[in-house]
Amino acid sequence: FNRPVSQFLLLLLLLLLLLLLLMSDSRVSSVIQEWVSSYQGQSHSSPSGNPQMDLLSYSQGLRPDDRGVTEQMMGLSYLPYTTSCLSNSSNSVTAASAHHEGHSPQQDFSPFLHPSMRAPLIKRSISKDSAEYRLRRERNNIAVRKSRDKARRRIMLTQHRAMQLQDENQRLQLRIGQLTQELDTLKHLLSQRHMQGAEEGTGDTPSESTAYYL
């Protein structure tokens, strides 16, 4: 997203939420509950009911970046022997702090050359360079996209909820002001009436004991 688009979107969403606020007003409660549930209970796929995309859209990796295979390569830290490259089929990457494994289809680099990370080499033929490793990566990429979308939605939602709550707050405070003023007026009126009606005896205060003419 570039700035103008995101700003426009934000504004649009704000307007929409304002409309929603106007329509159903008694929805201000349970902010934390929803957030926590959306944070922990991710068993439901699209909590916000976004009609845009669901699981399928993620599995269809049709982003403009995804044409073809989309490989990504890897770490290879701390190697002064840069000349003997991957074509040696045995030296380069795959082990450098277990970060960013080398990949490149039908090419295998056995984990080598890093003294601190030699143990995982034996670990169950790790890092199959182009077998079902790609499958796992692709699945994880899908999951990552999904999770990040979810996070984005969650953040937007929280933001809008905050705005909504702020508006509600303002309204409530206004209402409180009104009520307070009204109450003051009434109290004043009552006390005045007490003053005037003092000749009939029965002086008392409005809030508690109002049994004059009993």
Place this chain on the structure above:
Amino acid sequence: FNRPVSQFLLLLLLLLLLLLLLMSDSRVSSVIQEWVSSYQGQSHSSPSGNPQMDLLSYSQGLRPDDRGVTEQMMGLSYLPYTTSCLSNSSNSVTAASAHHEGHSPQQDFSPFLHPSMRAPLIKRSISKDSAEYRLRRERNNIAVRKSRDKARRRIMLTQHRAMQLQDENQRLQLRIGQLTQELDTLKHLLSQRHMQGAEEGTGDTPSESTAYYL
């Protein structure tokens, strides 16, 4: 972060914010303003005044992952010619949709082999494989870390503000209930008094339609 730690941190921050709320209570306004300003105006380094880390902490890349040099390698998509690897010094990566440029110190891959991305090859000797390119990358990494920290802080803040606002809302609604009840009592009392003391005028009613004696 794992869950318990993050939950504990969240609770701690919540308590802190509650304290802050108790100290200065008139701060509930201008939620959106702050958010937007923190979103757009990023000229200030640490807006929340977090005493934890500032620019220096970012430049000192001392994360447990950062020992040594920490390289990262790159894309290389769409190459059926996997056998002729990097040692050919001219074929592999660097151009695949301009993603994840190959790196590996004192090894240079000239951008090749992708028909759609041939133009940037001429572009000012791009992708210096290990010169000041590394410097730029390192600086960008620092900036990225900083930006993400900021985003994290912002999100937490918004969240806590939402909770805060919700509490405030509850309080306000309670107060409104109280006021309304009180007002009803008073009104009832007044009307009763009107019934009984019908001989005295002076009716002025605050809100809507109790103007008997006008």
Place this chain on the structure above:
DNA sequence: ATAGATTGCGCAATCC
């Protein structure tokens, strides 16, 4: 123990 979810991080593109 296997798969999805979350997260920190680096890279590159883009914004400002």
Place this chain on the structure above:
DNA sequence: GGGATTGCGCAATCTA
């Protein structure tokens, strides 16, 4: 030009 943001892939870790 240089910091700030952002989408994305990778790997580690968590969780169910």
